[in-house]
Amino acid sequence: MNKTQHKPMSRRRLLAICGVVALILGVVLCVVGAWSAHRTLIWLGLCALATGVFWLICARLTCDEPLRAAQRRYTREFFPAMAAYVLLLFASQEMLEHVHAVPLKVLIVLLPVLPVVFVVRAMVRLILASDELERRLQLEAISTASISVGLLSFAAAFLRGAGLLPIDNALMWVLPALFGAYGIANWWVRRRFRDG
């Protein structure tokens, strides 16, 4: 409560920083991709630009409150793990071209899963450090996300079986869809507890 104390980072500031970093990364990736004629880099750059704009919009809309200790810890754990995931994802693709032994290939293919384990760990630690209302909201968000993604993947499996959904490697999208659905559901269930 000491006014002279260093003010902890707020959610708005964190989102704004992430947005600016994503925009810079997006521009760099697009320029390097265009220069080296690497379509994947351009695609990633555009994704980073879209994410940056999304985060900056979120920063404008979110309340300017300091992050709690558990949220600051989550930030410290989540972002390095996600950065490691992106790096390992590309490194593993490059490494696969030079490796022929099957056991080593399995190891390399599964390498990006390792940082995702840390992402999940960070999320679990955040939930465990939440208060009772937050836990209830998390439960509602997770339930909603799992049921929605479960139903969607169930429907997609039927479409795929009938040859009407030409998506390869569909299982790959389950976890990102779960994370995305959780984010939307989290925002949705918190609406009724907002100020005002």
Add this chain to the structure above:
Amino acid sequence: MTGNDDVHAGGFASCFLALFAAAESWAMNNHVRELRGEQGWSQADLAERLDVSRQTVNAIETGKYDPSLPLAFKIARLFGQPIEAIFVPGGE
């Protein structure tokens, strides 16, 4: 304290749950906001003392959420009052 679960007010999850069970809705009233005002604390100050988020304090004060018994006792102890002096059943 079962809480005034906002089954009708929001959330797909609540809708899913409402498909299977009719939730009991019994809102509680409380004097947390007045007591906090008397102490000159902000919502953030009270949240820090109770080790909960400011949103949780706001939800309790506005009657959108009824705290669990342990949290209700913690609030009562913090303000030095009996629990029934702070939380009263809705309609009283």
